[in-house]
Amino acid sequence: MADRKLFALVSILILISIILTYSLSAYTTLLFGVSEFHFAIRQAAFGLMGVIIIWLLAQLDPDEWLAPIGFTLFIGSAILMIAMPFLPEFLVSAVGGAKRWIKVFGFSIAPVEFFKVGFVYFLAWSFSRKLGDHAGMGIGAEFKRFIPYALVFVGAMFMIAFVQNDLGQVVVLGMTLLFMLMFAGSSFRFFLSLLFISLSFFMFFIFTAEHRITRIKSWWALAQNSVLELFPTSIAEKLRVPTEIEPYQIGHSINAIHNGGMFGTGLGGGTFKLGFLSEVHTDFVLAGLAEEFGFFGVLFVVFLFMWxxxxxxxxxxxxxxxxxxxxxxxxxxxxxxxFIVNAYGISGITPIKGISVPFLSYGGSAMIAASIAIGMVLMASKKADLE
Structure with missing residues (x-):
């Protein structure tokens, strides 16, 4: 039998997302001239669809269905991401010159959300066959064994970071790959080596894109005062960024969190959603949650997510x-x-990466993809001894 507790917990989180979408999208509905229930109704539809998908997948036999669904997600979404730059404008939505969404019947689908789930399945399927105990294996042999996966990841990294201009998704996928490698049987020395290489590539991607450098400077302008006081004055002054770089989004996000205090302003009582934070019901949903429900509201959601x-x-x-x-x-x-990348970004600990909060942020693609992932885990749970 599938894990009923997991199904119930995810359903509760989806319900919370619908409530937050209604409350936090108040200004956005006025801005776009749509009904006050516009985004809430759409999120409710996505949420209901997600719950149904989870339930349906949980009924299937993992021996028969897990592999076909996993490979379909991996190969199908990869083909869509490769094809997107060549598709006509009426089929794709572009933001800042990057084509990330495919238009289907009035909705926009982000193939990268489904690719992440398929990529995890591909890694799990392949690692279980190719990797294992590293006893007696030198680090050179481990790198040789890793080469095919490195090529797949570099291809995915090119499509996501360069073609779609979305470094945040690469960060999440890269971290997932690293830790899955370690749990699949690679040595800790190999893990540290890959971590160093990954950080080097990450820095390369940042310093080769002007908009990413600006984002880093914007974040540092806010964080520098608390960090630089730990350094000698001579060094601190060299690291200080001019104050005219205004960390607009992060600043308002932190102020929203501060305004919520311990118990929040109450549902609908938030003020920073009124034009200060753009579309707070998406990437800044945790800041909106903190303002309206306070520390205890955030604590409840974190507890739910941890469960x-x-x-x-x-x-x-x-x-x-x-x-x-x-x-x-x-x-x-x-x-x-x-969750961590988003939470760190909206609280100013790290630069904002544009990563949504699973099951909580507004968005159909992220909701449906995460629901498929949970449905597949529930399907797989039939083969696990949970008693």
């Missing part, structure tokens, strides 16, 4: 099938890193 992860990791830990173990683990890591 979801605990159920996913329990399924992984109780699975005797290595591919199911790695897939469940990978989905848990994928959701964890997305």
């Amino acid at each position: 979801i992860l605990q159920r996913i990791f329990k399924i992984a830990n109780r699975s005797k099938d290595t591919s199911i173990y790695l897939f469940s683990l990978g989905i848990g890591l994928l959701l964890s890193f997305a």
Whole structure:
């Protein structure tokens, strides 16, 4: 039997997302001249569709359906991402020159959201067959064994970071790949080596794109005062960024969090959603949650999310099938890193990466893709001893 607790917990989080979407989109509905329920109704439709998808997938036999669904997501979404730059304008939506969404019947679908789930399945399927114990294996042999996966990841990185101009998704995928490698049987020395190489590539991507450099400077302008006071004055002055660089979004996000205090302003009582934070119901939903429901509201959502992860990791830990173990683990890591990257960004700890909060941020593609991931984990949980 599939894990009913996981199904219930995800359903509760989806319900919270619908309530937050209604409250936090108040200004956006006025800005676009649509009904006050416009985004809430759409999110409710996405949420209902997500719950149905989770339930339907949970009924399927993992031995028969897990692989076809996983490979369809991986190969199908990869083909769509490769084709997107060549599709006509009426079929794709572009933001800042980057084509990230495909228009289908009035909705926009982001193939990268589905690719992440398929990529995790591909890694789990392949790692369970190719990787294993590293005893007696030198680091050179481990790198040789990793080459095919490196090529796949570099291809994905090119499509996402360069073609779609979305470095945040690459960060989440890269971190998931690294930790899945370690749990699949690679040595800790190899893990640290890949981590260093990944950080080097990450810095390369930042310093080769002007908009990313500007974003880093904007973040640093806000964070520098608290950090530089730890350094000698001579060094601090060299690292200081001119104050005219205004960290607009991060500044208002932090002020929204501060305004919420311990108990919040109440549902609908937030002020920073009124034009100060653009479309707060999407990437800044945690800041909106903090303002209207306070510290305890955020704590409740974090507790709920942690409970979801605990159920996913329990399924992984109780699975005797290595591919199911790695897939469940990978989905848990994928959701964890997305939540952490978003939370760190809206609180000013790291630069904003444009990563949505799983099941909480407004958006159909992210909701449906995450629901498919949970549905596949629930399908796989039938082979795990959860008693």
